[in-house]
Amino acid sequence: MAARHPRHDLDDALLTPLRFSVMAAxxxxxxxxxxxxRDLLETDDSAxxxxxxxxxxxxxxAVRKGYVGNRPRTWLTATAAGIAAMRIHVAAxxxxxxGLPPVP
Amino acid sequence: xxxxxxxxxxSGDSAxxxxxxxxxxxxxxxxxxxxxRAAIDARTxxxxxxxxxxAVLTYSLAFALSGIGGAAGAGLISGxxxxxxxxxxxxxxxxxxxxxxxxxxxxxxxSLYQPLQPRSRLRRFxxxxxxxxxxxxxxxxxxxxPTTPWPLALxxxxxxxxxxxxxxxxxxxxxxxxGVRRPEPSLSALLSPTGRVVTAVLGLWLGAIGMxxxxxxxxxxxxxxxxxxxxxxxxxxxxxxxxxxxxDWGRTQWAAFGCSYLLxxxxxxxxxxxxxxxxxxSNVGGILIxxxxxxxxxxxxxxxxx
Numbered sequence: 001m002a003a004r005h006p007r008h009d010l011d012d013a014l015l016t017p018l019r020f021s022v023m024a025a026x027x028x029x030x031x032x033x034x035x036x037x038r039d040l041l042e043t044d045d046s047a048x049x050x051x052x053x054x055x056x057x058x059x060x061x062a063v064r065k066g067y068v069g070n071r072p073r074t075w076l077t078a079t080a081a082g083i084a085a086m087r088i089h090v091a092a093x094x095x096x097x098x099g100l101p102p103v104p
Numbered sequence: 105x106x107x108x109x110x111x112x113x114x115s116g117d118s119a120x121x122x123x124x125x126x127x128x129x130x131x132x133x134x135x136x137x138x139x140x141r142a143a144i145d146a147r148t149x150x151x152x153x154x155x156x157x158x159a160v161l162t163y164s165l166a167f168a169l170s171g172i173g174g175a176a177g178a179g180l181i182s183g184x185x186x187x188x189x190x191x192x193x194x195x196x197x198x199x200x201x202x203x204x205x206x207x208x209x210x211x212x213x214x215s216l217y218q219p220l221q222p223r224s225r226l227r228r229f230x231x232x233x234x235x236x237x238x239x240x241x242x243x244x245x246x247x248x249x250p251t252t253p254w255p256l257a258l259x260x261x262x263x264x265x266x267x268x269x270x271x272x273x274x275x276x277x278x279x280x281x282x283g284v285r286r287p288e289p290s291l292s293a294l295l296s297p298t299g300r301v302v303t304a305v306l307g308l309w310l311g312a313i314g315m316x317x318x319x320x321x322x323x324x325x326x327x328x329x330x331x332x333x334x335x336x337x338x339x340x341x342x343x344x345x346x347x348x349x350x351x352d353w354g355r356t357q358w359a360a361f362g363c364s365y366l367l368x369x370x371x372x373x374x375x376x377x378x379x380x381x382x383x384x385x386s387n388v389g390g391i392l393i394x395x396x397x398x399x400x401x402x403x404x405x406x407x408x409x410x
Contacts, residue, residue: 010121017129024133025140029286030147032140036283040139064287077287090133097127 006095013058014089018043019051023086026061026078034074052076060085141217143282148216150272150279152209157265157272159205159365160235163198164261166369168242168254170194170376194372196329197317200310201368204346207336208361211350231267238264292354292404299352300401302344307397309335310364311390314371318386354405360396367393 014020021041026032032040038048055061060082064075078086121129220228238260245252245260295303309332317325339345353361371389378385 015121017132020129021132021136024136027140027144030140030144030284031287032143033283033285036143040136040143062287075285075287090130093121093126093130096121097123097130099123 006092009088009092009095011085011089013054013060014085016051018047019055020089022048022051022055022076023060023078023082023089026076026082028078028080028083031064031075031077034076037076055082058082058085138218140284143284145216145218146275146282147279147284147286148212150275152212153268153272153275155205155209155212157268158362159202159209160268161262161265162366162369163202164239164242164264165258166198166372167195167239168257168261169373170198194317194375196326197313197368197372197375200313200329200332201365201372203333203336204306204310205361205365207340207346208350208353211345211347214347215351228271231271234267235264291407293407294403295352295357295401295405298343299349299405302346302349303353303357303401304398306346306349307360307364307394307401310368310397311392311394313390314368314393315386315390317371318375318382318389352405356403357397357400357405360400360403363396364393367396 014023018041022037025037025040034048034052038045041048052061052063056063058081059079062077062079064077066073066075242257242260242264245257294300309328313325313328313332316328319325336346340347342348367389371386371393374385374389375382
Protein backbone atom coordinates (compact mmCIF):
# COMPACT_ATOMS: atom_id res chain seq x y z
CA MET A 1 0.00 0.00 0.00
CA ALA A 2 1.40 3.43 -0.99
CA ALA A 3 2.38 5.86 1.75
CA ARG A 4 -0.12 8.66 2.31
CA HIS A 5 1.19 12.16 2.94
CA PRO A 6 -0.63 14.11 5.67
CA ARG A 7 -1.38 16.92 3.19
CA HIS A 8 -4.11 14.69 1.73
CA ASP A 9 -6.00 15.06 5.01
CA LEU A 10 -6.09 18.84 4.75
CA ASP A 11 -9.57 20.21 4.24
CA ASP A 12 -10.02 22.45 1.19
CA ALA A 13 -12.53 24.62 3.03
CA LEU A 14 -9.98 25.38 5.75
CA LEU A 15 -6.96 26.09 3.58
CA THR A 16 -6.98 29.88 3.74
CA PRO A 17 -5.58 31.44 6.93
CA LEU A 18 -8.78 33.38 7.54
CA ARG A 19 -11.16 30.40 7.25
CA PHE A 20 -8.81 28.33 9.37
CA SER A 21 -8.69 31.09 12.00
CA VAL A 22 -12.49 31.44 11.94
CA MET A 23 -12.86 27.75 12.72
CA ALA A 24 -10.09 27.97 15.35
CA ALA A 25 -12.07 30.72 17.07
CA UNK A 26 -15.49 29.07 16.96
CA UNK A 27 -16.68 26.51 19.46
CA UNK A 28 -19.88 24.55 19.73
CA UNK A 29 -20.59 25.71 23.28
CA UNK A 30 -20.48 29.46 22.55
CA UNK A 31 -21.81 31.83 19.94
CA UNK A 32 -19.50 34.63 18.84
CA UNK A 33 -20.77 37.92 17.55
CA UNK A 34 -19.72 38.80 13.96
CA UNK A 35 -18.11 42.11 14.98
CA UNK A 36 -16.21 40.44 17.83
CA UNK A 37 -14.90 37.77 15.47
CA ARG A 38 -13.90 40.44 12.93
CA ASP A 39 -11.93 42.35 15.58
CA LEU A 40 -10.48 39.15 17.01
CA LEU A 41 -9.17 38.06 13.63
CA GLU A 42 -8.13 41.58 12.59
CA THR A 43 -9.95 41.38 9.29
CA ASP A 44 -12.68 43.36 7.53
CA ASP A 45 -16.40 42.75 7.08
CA SER A 46 -16.30 41.65 3.44
CA ALA A 47 -13.45 39.15 3.85
CA UNK A 48 -15.08 37.68 6.94
CA UNK A 49 -18.51 37.49 5.26
CA UNK A 50 -16.98 35.63 2.34
CA UNK A 51 -15.16 33.19 4.63
CA UNK A 52 -18.34 32.62 6.63
CA UNK A 53 -20.46 31.92 3.56
CA UNK A 54 -17.95 29.29 2.35
CA UNK A 55 -17.71 27.64 5.77
CA UNK A 56 -21.47 27.79 6.19
CA UNK A 57 -21.98 26.15 2.78
CA UNK A 58 -19.58 23.40 3.89
CA UNK A 59 -21.75 22.90 7.00
CA UNK A 60 -18.91 23.83 9.34
CA UNK A 61 -20.59 26.73 11.09
CA ALA A 62 -24.10 27.88 11.90
CA VAL A 63 -25.21 31.48 11.49
CA ARG A 64 -27.99 32.95 13.61
CA LYS A 65 -29.40 36.43 13.22
CA GLY A 66 -30.74 38.21 16.24
CA TYR A 67 -31.08 41.54 17.97
CA VAL A 68 -29.42 43.11 20.98
CA GLY A 69 -31.75 45.97 21.80
CA ASN A 70 -32.66 47.39 18.41
CA ARG A 71 -29.36 46.51 16.79
CA PRO A 72 -29.17 43.51 14.50
CA ARG A 73 -26.45 41.02 15.40
CA THR A 74 -25.10 37.94 13.67
CA TRP A 75 -24.02 35.10 15.92
CA LEU A 76 -21.75 32.30 14.77
CA THR A 77 -21.10 28.89 16.23
CA ALA A 78 -19.22 25.79 15.08
CA THR A 79 -21.20 22.72 14.08
CA ALA A 80 -20.24 19.16 14.99
CA ALA A 81 -19.12 18.61 11.37
CA GLY A 82 -16.96 21.73 11.58
CA ILE A 83 -15.33 20.58 14.82
CA ALA A 84 -14.61 17.15 13.33
CA ALA A 85 -13.19 18.66 10.12
CA MET A 86 -11.04 21.06 12.15
CA ARG A 87 -9.66 18.20 14.25
CA ILE A 88 -8.57 16.27 11.15
CA HIS A 89 -7.15 19.43 9.55
CA VAL A 90 -5.16 20.38 12.68
CA ALA A 91 -3.84 16.82 12.98
CA ALA A 92 -2.65 17.00 9.37
CA UNK A 93 -1.07 20.43 9.93
CA UNK A 94 0.65 19.15 13.07
CA UNK A 95 2.03 16.20 11.14
CA UNK A 96 3.26 18.51 8.37
CA UNK A 97 4.78 20.98 10.84
CA UNK A 98 6.54 18.14 12.64
CA GLY A 99 7.86 16.85 9.31
CA LEU A 100 6.44 13.41 9.99
CA PRO A 101 6.95 10.73 7.36
CA PRO A 102 3.99 9.74 5.18
CA VAL A 103 1.47 7.41 6.80
CA PRO A 104 1.66 3.90 5.21
CA UNK B 105 -6.34 38.65 7.19
CA UNK B 106 -7.85 38.10 3.81
CA UNK B 107 -9.70 35.29 2.17
CA UNK B 108 -8.40 35.85 -1.34
CA UNK B 109 -7.12 32.29 -1.82
CA UNK B 110 -10.63 31.00 -1.89
CA UNK B 111 -12.64 28.66 -4.07
CA UNK B 112 -11.01 26.30 -6.46
CA UNK B 113 -7.53 27.70 -5.96
CA UNK B 114 -7.28 25.33 -3.03
CA SER B 115 -7.86 22.15 -4.88
CA GLY B 116 -4.25 22.02 -6.03
CA ASP B 117 -1.36 20.96 -3.84
CA SER B 118 0.41 24.27 -4.54
CA ALA B 119 -1.95 26.00 -2.12
CA UNK B 120 -1.23 23.49 0.63
CA UNK B 121 1.05 24.64 3.43
CA UNK B 122 4.61 23.50 3.85
CA UNK B 123 6.31 22.78 7.17
CA UNK B 124 6.86 26.42 8.16
CA UNK B 125 3.44 27.57 6.95
CA UNK B 126 1.75 24.73 8.87
CA UNK B 127 3.60 25.68 12.05
CA UNK B 128 2.62 29.34 11.57
CA UNK B 129 -1.04 28.43 11.07
CA UNK B 130 -1.03 26.29 14.21
CA UNK B 131 0.52 29.12 16.24
CA UNK B 132 -2.10 31.53 14.87
CA UNK B 133 -4.82 29.04 15.79
CA UNK B 134 -3.51 28.81 19.36
CA UNK B 135 -3.42 32.61 19.64
CA UNK B 136 -7.01 32.94 18.40
CA UNK B 137 -8.13 30.16 20.75
CA UNK B 138 -6.50 31.96 23.67
CA UNK B 139 -8.37 35.20 22.91
CA UNK B 140 -11.69 33.40 22.52
CA ARG B 141 -11.18 31.59 25.82
CA ALA B 142 -10.53 34.97 27.47
CA ALA B 143 -13.88 36.19 26.09
CA ILE B 144 -15.65 33.04 27.35
CA ASP B 145 -14.03 33.56 30.78
CA ALA B 146 -15.38 37.12 30.87
CA ARG B 147 -18.87 35.73 30.38
CA THR B 148 -18.46 33.03 33.04
CA UNK B 149 -17.09 35.59 35.51
CA UNK B 150 -20.07 37.85 34.82
CA UNK B 151 -22.43 34.97 35.68
CA UNK B 152 -20.50 34.16 38.87
CA UNK B 153 -20.41 37.82 39.90
CA UNK B 154 -24.13 38.26 39.23
CA UNK B 155 -24.92 35.19 41.34
CA UNK B 156 -22.72 36.42 44.16
CA UNK B 157 -24.23 39.91 44.05
CA UNK B 158 -27.75 38.47 44.41
CA ALA B 159 -26.54 36.02 47.07
CA VAL B 160 -24.82 38.73 49.15
CA LEU B 161 -27.72 41.17 48.86
CA THR B 162 -30.33 38.60 49.93
CA TYR B 163 -28.02 37.21 52.61
CA SER B 164 -27.48 40.68 54.08
CA LEU B 165 -31.19 41.46 54.02
CA ALA B 166 -32.08 38.13 55.64
CA PHE B 167 -29.34 38.61 58.21
CA ALA B 168 -30.61 42.08 59.10
CA LEU B 169 -34.29 41.08 59.11
CA SER B 170 -33.97 37.89 61.11
CA GLY B 171 -31.44 39.33 63.53
CA ILE B 172 -29.03 37.12 65.35
CA GLY B 173 -30.77 37.06 68.70
CA GLY B 174 -33.94 35.42 67.41
CA ALA B 175 -36.14 34.00 70.13
CA ALA B 176 -34.15 35.62 72.89
CA GLY B 177 -35.53 38.93 71.72
CA ALA B 178 -32.08 40.32 71.11
CA GLY B 179 -32.58 40.57 67.37
CA LEU B 180 -31.76 43.70 65.49
CA ILE B 181 -35.38 44.45 64.88
CA SER B 182 -36.97 45.33 68.12
CA GLY B 183 -40.20 43.50 68.91
CA UNK B 184 -40.25 41.12 66.00
CA UNK B 185 -37.64 38.54 67.00
CA UNK B 186 -39.66 36.92 69.73
CA UNK B 187 -41.65 34.03 68.40
CA UNK B 188 -38.94 31.58 67.32
CA UNK B 189 -38.34 28.77 69.78
CA UNK B 190 -34.64 28.78 69.18
CA UNK B 191 -33.47 31.82 67.34
CA UNK B 192 -29.84 30.69 67.54
CA UNK B 193 -30.33 28.25 64.66
CA UNK B 194 -31.73 30.84 62.22
CA UNK B 195 -28.33 32.33 61.29
CA UNK B 196 -27.13 28.79 60.54
CA UNK B 197 -29.98 28.41 58.06
CA UNK B 198 -28.86 31.62 56.35
CA UNK B 199 -25.21 30.59 56.48
CA UNK B 200 -25.89 27.12 55.02
CA UNK B 201 -27.65 28.67 52.05
CA UNK B 202 -24.90 31.21 51.48
CA UNK B 203 -22.07 28.69 51.78
CA UNK B 204 -23.78 26.33 49.33
CA UNK B 205 -24.16 29.23 46.88
CA UNK B 206 -20.56 30.34 47.22
CA UNK B 207 -19.22 26.78 46.85
CA UNK B 208 -21.28 26.28 43.69
CA UNK B 209 -20.10 29.57 42.19
CA UNK B 210 -16.53 28.63 43.14
CA UNK B 211 -17.05 25.56 40.98
CA UNK B 212 -17.92 27.78 38.05
CA UNK B 213 -14.82 29.85 38.68
CA UNK B 214 -12.70 26.70 38.59
CA SER B 215 -13.98 25.99 35.09
CA LEU B 216 -12.30 29.17 33.80
CA TYR B 217 -9.58 28.60 31.25
CA GLN B 218 -7.26 31.36 32.39
CA PRO B 219 -6.42 32.40 35.96
CA LEU B 220 -6.98 36.02 36.95
CA GLN B 221 -4.09 38.47 36.73
CA PRO B 222 -2.70 39.41 40.17
CA ARG B 223 -4.01 42.98 39.71
CA SER B 224 -7.54 41.77 38.96
CA ARG B 225 -7.36 39.38 41.89
CA LEU B 226 -6.36 42.23 44.19
CA ARG B 227 -9.19 44.41 42.88
CA ARG B 228 -11.70 41.62 43.47
CA PHE B 229 -10.37 41.13 46.98
CA UNK B 230 -10.92 44.85 47.55
CA UNK B 231 -14.57 44.58 46.46
CA UNK B 232 -15.13 41.54 48.71
CA UNK B 233 -13.48 43.27 51.65
CA UNK B 234 -15.59 46.39 51.11
CA UNK B 235 -18.64 44.12 51.15
CA UNK B 236 -17.66 42.30 54.33
CA UNK B 237 -17.00 45.47 56.38
CA UNK B 238 -20.68 46.58 56.60
CA UNK B 239 -21.66 42.99 57.42
CA UNK B 240 -19.19 42.94 60.30
CA UNK B 241 -20.61 46.28 61.45
CA UNK B 242 -24.07 44.70 61.39
CA UNK B 243 -22.81 41.76 63.43
CA UNK B 244 -21.20 44.09 66.01
CA UNK B 245 -24.38 46.17 66.22
CA UNK B 246 -26.41 43.03 66.88
CA UNK B 247 -24.29 42.31 69.94
CA UNK B 248 -23.54 45.82 71.18
CA UNK B 249 -26.72 47.71 70.23
CA PRO B 250 -29.45 45.05 69.87
CA THR B 251 -32.10 47.75 69.69
CA THR B 252 -30.68 49.18 66.46
CA PRO B 253 -33.62 50.53 64.42
CA TRP B 254 -34.47 48.25 61.50
CA PRO B 255 -34.21 50.98 58.81
CA LEU B 256 -30.57 51.43 59.82
CA ALA B 257 -29.99 47.66 59.80
CA LEU B 258 -31.52 47.39 56.34
CA UNK B 259 -29.46 50.32 55.07
CA UNK B 260 -26.24 48.71 56.31
CA UNK B 261 -27.31 45.41 54.71
CA UNK B 262 -27.88 47.17 51.37
CA UNK B 263 -24.55 48.98 51.64
CA UNK B 264 -22.79 45.63 52.08
CA UNK B 265 -24.17 44.52 48.72
CA UNK B 266 -23.11 47.67 46.85
CA UNK B 267 -19.47 46.63 46.16
CA UNK B 268 -20.44 43.19 44.81
CA UNK B 269 -23.27 44.71 42.74
CA UNK B 270 -20.78 47.20 41.25
CA UNK B 271 -18.42 44.31 40.50
CA UNK B 272 -21.26 42.34 38.87
CA UNK B 273 -22.28 45.29 36.69
CA UNK B 274 -18.68 45.88 35.59
CA UNK B 275 -18.27 42.17 34.79
CA UNK B 276 -21.55 42.16 32.85
CA UNK B 277 -20.45 45.16 30.77
CA UNK B 278 -17.09 43.52 30.10
CA UNK B 279 -18.83 40.28 29.09
CA UNK B 280 -21.15 42.20 26.79
CA UNK B 281 -18.17 43.80 25.09
CA UNK B 282 -16.54 40.36 24.78
CA GLY B 283 -19.33 39.40 22.34
CA VAL B 284 -19.78 35.73 23.19
CA ARG B 285 -22.82 33.92 24.55
CA ARG B 286 -24.20 30.44 25.00
CA PRO B 287 -26.28 29.16 22.08
CA GLU B 288 -29.48 27.21 22.63
CA PRO B 289 -28.22 23.69 23.36
CA SER B 290 -28.81 21.19 20.60
CA LEU B 291 -28.23 18.24 22.91
CA SER B 292 -29.38 17.67 26.44
CA ALA B 293 -29.51 14.69 28.76
CA LEU B 294 -30.06 13.79 32.38
CA LEU B 295 -27.20 14.55 34.73
CA SER B 296 -24.81 11.70 35.45
CA PRO B 297 -26.04 9.30 38.18
CA THR B 298 -23.62 10.95 40.63
CA GLY B 299 -24.83 14.42 39.60
CA ARG B 300 -28.46 13.39 40.07
CA VAL B 301 -27.81 11.93 43.52
CA VAL B 302 -25.70 14.89 44.70
CA THR B 303 -28.27 17.43 43.42
CA ALA B 304 -31.14 15.58 45.10
CA VAL B 305 -29.16 15.13 48.35
CA LEU B 306 -28.29 18.84 48.32
CA GLY B 307 -31.99 19.70 48.05
CA LEU B 308 -33.01 17.24 50.75
CA TRP B 309 -30.25 18.38 53.10
CA LEU B 310 -31.08 22.07 52.70
CA GLY B 311 -34.75 21.17 53.18
CA ALA B 312 -33.89 19.22 56.33
CA ILE B 313 -31.94 22.18 57.74
CA GLY B 314 -34.97 24.38 57.07
CA MET B 315 -37.31 21.85 58.67
CA UNK B 316 -35.19 21.32 61.79
CA UNK B 317 -34.57 25.04 62.36
CA UNK B 318 -38.16 25.60 63.44
CA UNK B 319 -38.52 22.53 65.62
CA UNK B 320 -38.78 22.77 69.43
CA UNK B 321 -35.23 21.43 69.61
CA UNK B 322 -33.62 24.06 67.38
CA UNK B 323 -30.18 22.64 68.09
CA UNK B 324 -31.08 19.93 65.55
CA UNK B 325 -31.03 22.64 62.89
CA UNK B 326 -27.55 23.69 64.01
CA UNK B 327 -26.41 20.05 63.96
CA UNK B 328 -27.81 19.54 60.45
CA UNK B 329 -26.17 22.78 59.26
CA UNK B 330 -22.88 21.84 60.94
CA UNK B 331 -22.91 18.42 59.29
CA UNK B 332 -23.64 20.16 55.98
CA UNK B 333 -20.61 22.46 56.37
CA UNK B 334 -18.40 19.47 57.20
CA UNK B 335 -19.74 17.50 54.24
CA UNK B 336 -19.04 20.44 51.91
CA UNK B 337 -15.48 20.71 53.20
CA UNK B 338 -14.86 16.97 53.02
CA UNK B 339 -16.19 16.58 49.48
CA UNK B 340 -14.59 19.72 48.03
CA UNK B 341 -12.85 19.00 44.67
CA UNK B 342 -14.01 15.37 44.81
CA UNK B 343 -16.46 14.04 42.24
CA UNK B 344 -19.33 14.44 44.70
CA UNK B 345 -18.34 17.98 45.65
CA UNK B 346 -20.65 20.92 45.00
CA UNK B 347 -17.91 22.73 43.09
CA UNK B 348 -17.69 19.82 40.64
CA UNK B 349 -21.47 19.60 40.42
CA UNK B 350 -21.70 23.24 39.29
CA UNK B 351 -19.90 22.43 36.03
CA ASP B 352 -22.55 19.85 35.08
CA TRP B 353 -25.59 21.94 35.93
CA GLY B 354 -27.73 23.60 33.30
CA ARG B 355 -30.10 26.54 33.57
CA THR B 356 -32.84 24.36 35.12
CA GLN B 357 -30.64 23.24 38.00
CA TRP B 358 -29.29 26.76 38.62
CA ALA B 359 -32.82 28.20 38.62
CA ALA B 360 -33.91 25.48 41.04
CA PHE B 361 -31.02 26.26 43.35
CA GLY B 362 -31.93 29.96 43.14
CA CYS B 363 -35.48 29.10 44.27
CA SER B 364 -34.24 26.92 47.15
CA TYR B 365 -31.75 29.61 48.19
CA LEU B 366 -34.38 32.35 48.26
CA LEU B 367 -36.81 30.09 50.11
CA UNK B 368 -34.19 29.33 52.76
CA UNK B 369 -33.54 33.01 53.31
CA UNK B 370 -37.27 33.75 53.32
CA UNK B 371 -37.78 31.03 55.92
CA UNK B 372 -35.01 32.53 58.05
CA UNK B 373 -36.92 35.84 58.00
CA UNK B 374 -40.35 34.29 58.56
CA UNK B 375 -39.43 31.94 61.43
CA UNK B 376 -38.54 34.65 63.96
CA UNK B 377 -41.47 36.85 62.93
CA UNK B 378 -44.48 34.62 62.44
CA UNK B 379 -47.16 33.89 64.98
CA UNK B 380 -48.17 30.75 63.07
CA UNK B 381 -47.37 27.24 64.26
CA UNK B 382 -43.62 26.97 63.78
CA UNK B 383 -43.80 23.20 63.17
CA UNK B 384 -46.08 23.73 60.21
CA UNK B 385 -44.08 26.70 58.89
CA SER B 386 -40.75 24.86 59.11
CA ASN B 387 -42.11 21.61 57.68
CA VAL B 388 -43.78 23.33 54.74
CA GLY B 389 -40.68 25.53 54.30
CA GLY B 390 -38.38 22.50 54.32
CA ILE B 391 -40.47 20.71 51.71
CA LEU B 392 -40.57 23.83 49.52
CA ILE B 393 -36.79 24.25 49.84
CA UNK B 394 -36.10 20.62 48.90
CA UNK B 395 -38.62 20.30 46.08
CA UNK B 396 -36.99 22.46 43.35
CA UNK B 397 -33.60 20.74 43.59
CA UNK B 398 -35.05 17.24 43.87
CA UNK B 399 -37.15 17.83 40.75
CA UNK B 400 -34.24 19.53 38.92
CA UNK B 401 -31.99 16.55 39.68
CA UNK B 402 -34.10 14.53 37.25
CA UNK B 403 -34.42 17.23 34.60
CA UNK B 404 -32.07 17.31 31.60
CA UNK B 405 -29.06 19.59 31.41
CA UNK B 406 -27.40 20.71 28.17
CA UNK B 407 -24.46 18.82 26.76
CA UNK B 408 -21.79 20.88 25.05
CA UNK B 409 -19.67 19.15 22.47
CA UNK B 410 -16.02 20.16 22.98
